[in-house]
Amino acid sequence: MDVLSFLHILFAVVGLISGAIAIAKRKGDVFHTWIGRTFVASMVFVNVSAFAMWPKYGFSFFQPLALWNLIWLLLGYYYAAKKPNKKWLVNHFYFIAYAYVGVLAAAIARIPASLGFAPAEAAFISIGVVFCIAAAFIEKYGKRIKQKSV
Numbered sequence: 517m518d519v520l521s522f523l524h525i526l527f528a529v530v531g532l533i534s535g536a537i538a539i540a541k542r543k544g545d546v547f548h549t550w551i552g553r554t555f556v557a558s559m560v561f562v563n564v565s566a567f568a569m570w571p572k573y574g575f576s577f578f579q580p581l582a583l584w585n586l587i588w589l590l591l592g593y594y595y596a597a598k599k600p601n602k603k604w605l606v607n608h609f610y611f612i613a614y615a616y617v618g619v620l621a622a623a624i625a626r627i628p629a630s631l632g633f634a635p636a637e638a639a640f641i642s643i644g645v646v647f648c649i650a651a652a653f654i655e656k657y658g659k660r661i662k663q664k665s666v
Contacts, residue, residue, distance in 0.1 A: 523561070527565070567582065605661060620646060625646075628641075
């Protein structure tokens with residue numbers, strides 16, 4: 517395994533762990549801010565490094581997903597850092613939650629490929645299942661945040 521691939525995986529694991537901690541712990545305090553920044557920084561590296569791997573491993577559907585994830589990640593960070601309107605918390609929640617689901621889905625999508633299944637088909641199914649399950653939880657919790665922010 518080359519250095520870039522190793523760092524990509526390492527930072528993805530850091531992102532998965534820091535994101536899970538940020539979700540599980542109390543919101544709005546200094547710890548949440550720092551663990552959230554750790555999540556964002558590690559995920560920026562993961563998403564950018566997905567493009568750096570393109571010359572070596574070729575183009576895959578992971579590159580467009582990495583771009584999409586990077587946009588959602590940066591928007592989620594923007595809403596938390598700048599608080600540009602009254603809906604900043606709702607926007608922050610949705611963008612960051614789906615960015616986290618993106619890295620979770622990508623990690624799970626790699627499992628079937630590692631086991632020798634057809635990579636594209638197994639990955640698409642894995643990503644779809646993860647997003648469907650996660651969307652139900654995100655939308656349920658998001659409604660609570662919307663009601664509190666009104």
